[in-house]
Amino acid sequence: MKIAIASGKGGTGKTTLATNLASYLAEKEEVVLTDLDVEEPNSGLFINADLVKKEDKFKMIPEWIEDKCTLCGICQKVCNFHAVIQLGTQILVFPELCHSCYACSELCPTDALPMIPQKMGELSHYHRNKLTFIESRLEIGQEQAVPLISQTLDYVDRHFPNEIIKLYDAPPGTSCPVIEATKDADFVILVTEPTPFGLHDLKLAVETMKELKKETGVVVNRFGIGNDDVLRYCKEENIPILAKIPNSRKIAELYSSGELIYRKLPEVKQQLDGIIEHIL
Amino acid sequence: MKEIVVISGKGGTGKTSVTASFAYLGGEETVVADCDVDAADMHLLLQPDFSKAEDFYSGEVAIINQDECIKCGKCAEVCRFDAIPIIDTQYIVQPLDCEGCGYCARVCPTNAITNESQNVGQWYISNIKTGSVMVHAKLAIGADNSGKLVAKVKNEAKLLAKNRNSDFIIIDGSPGVGCPVVSSLSGANFVVLVTEPSVSGLHDLKRVYKLVKKFNIKAGCIINKFDINENVTKEIGEFLKKENIAHISNLPYDDNFTKAMTVGQTIVEFDKGQLQTILTESWSKVKQLTINN
Amino acid sequence: MKIAFTAKGTTWDSMMDPRFGRTEFFLVYDDETDEFTQFDNRDVEGVAHGAGPQTAQKLFELNPGLLITGNGPGGNAATVLERAGIKIYIGAGEMTVKEAYEAYKKNELKEF
Known part of the structure; x- marks a missing residue:
């Protein structure tokens, strides 16, 4: 079962929801939590577990071999991303602009641009008791999150069987990285707050998930602030409300110190039970 | 300024x-x-009053003209993004997966693939x-x-x-x-x-x-x-x-x-x-x- | 020697464009022949990524000995210019092209 939280x-x-839900579930059964917000991975700040393995993740970029090059200019012509440039008698490659499409490399008539791996980020694998935590982190200056998200998903698929509950903390927004992070999920939990900003962005998220034909449910966080528009919207759209996590300064304080809130607040535990009941 | x-x-x-x-x-x-x-x-x-709105195009997406496609599969073979699956015996580009690198169009023997610029949103000027x-x-x-x-x-x-x-x-x-x-x-x-x-x-x-x-x-x-x-x-x-x-x-x-x-x-x-x-x-x-x- | 400027217009009195990669024009002055030429770079506006290297490549084809600009090129463009052996002087972003040239002559600009 794959559940994405977006x-x-x-x-x-x-x-907050991803880490609390994962830890709570892991009190009883095996759970894998994966942080796919590779630009700003934060779940790890709330999880205490032991490092099992760390590995570098690579993307493939072309490397110019001067001796083989005839300066025909095809590589520059076929690169839609301006990542390969011919400068006089030299070919320059700009790794951060490269999308690893292999066009320059494979269309080069003299094999002067073989693809070589370049580090784009790091995957860490942690474990304690029944909880496994996987996190990937994009190197600063690397601009594309999608390849790292995709490799992280592969890693989880390869290492854990389908029966295990897998939770994915997705990046925010509605653009490519979110699509990549949610496209294989069986269920998507959308977290929002009952404010105009929350509602506006929830609508975008719902539209996105409709496009991907995903089953969704909404968790309203900081319930009690703002107004009822989010609840009304969910009713109109026929989206189940899985939980309402109350607004409280106590929660904000626990969160700010990197603590799990359900352990201290029974009312939160109750809400988590509601989510689990609905999804599993 | x-x-x-x-x-x-x-x-x-x-x-x-x-x-x-x-x-x-x-x-x-x-x-x-x-x-x-x-x-x-x-x-x-x-x-804002959205007084001016304009579509915005960025990047490209490949489109296969099925009338000219001879189903050789070269496009799918070179695509590093697995964006061209076979659906009902036709090769069809999935826009959400396509990176717009244009590689498929370059190797297509019948020039059946074109790259079209993609509407990625709208922008506005407002009072x-x-x-x-x-x-x-x-x-x-x-x-x-x-x-x-x-x-x-x-x-x-x-x-x-x-x-x-x-x-x-x-x-x-x-x-x-x-x-x-x-x-x-x-x-x-x-x-x-x-x-x-x-x-x-x-x-x-x-x-x-x-x-x-x-x-x-x-x-x-x-x-x-x-x-x-x-x-x-x-x-x-x-x-x-x-x-x-x-x-x-x-x-x-x-x-x-x-x-x-x-x-x-x-x-x-x-x-x-x-x-x-x-x-x-x-x-x-x-x-x-x-x-x- | 040919001296290139990043500019927002096409005359000596035009304001400098502080940006390198997305500069609107290149003006090239040859101080040996007193020749002054203009190159339009505005098509780069439509480029999402890689404007810097592309602009640098264009500049390379103009073959100047040095470049006077505002903020200085970003990492990618700087790499290209370095390979091309073009010297870069920065800090002229708020001047007119003429003022920038005079500042360079008086050694008032910083080498990048």
């Missing part, structure tokens, strides 16, 4:  | 509320740009309630937020600011550390970092500041909800000192942040108390720091 807007409590 | 960008790394720190307040305080002299195109929210506070103008955008669902739409919003804002002889452009930047933020930062004169004293807030602040440093832009920081966790607030203070980032102000945890938003107002309009005072002082400081820079 939100249109950042900072609505996606990571 | 000076460009001020507000960013946060982490979402939900109050970045947009702070930016909208600055826009309000900046009044007619300040052109506003919402570069958080993936989840644009500032229009909810500034009441807003501050008496100024705002440039904003809406990214299409699942579109590649490559930073190009962000760049477009910024460039249009710059043109407007130039024509109006505005003193400032205030920009609501994108979250994260990827392409869109890079586009929001490029060419900026000053960066305002809005953070909160949580372990995640600090973590993301450090990450996004690494990026700001690469651009060599001066920065200042506002700590929102500073009283939630005094220890982390202290830690942030130390980080700011070490990095030589101006500590602009601390904002207390205050329900008026949400209440203002709920009635579609900026904080400085809604709140007549401490938030208004601190934000007004903060805006003066930001202007000063930007000009002295």
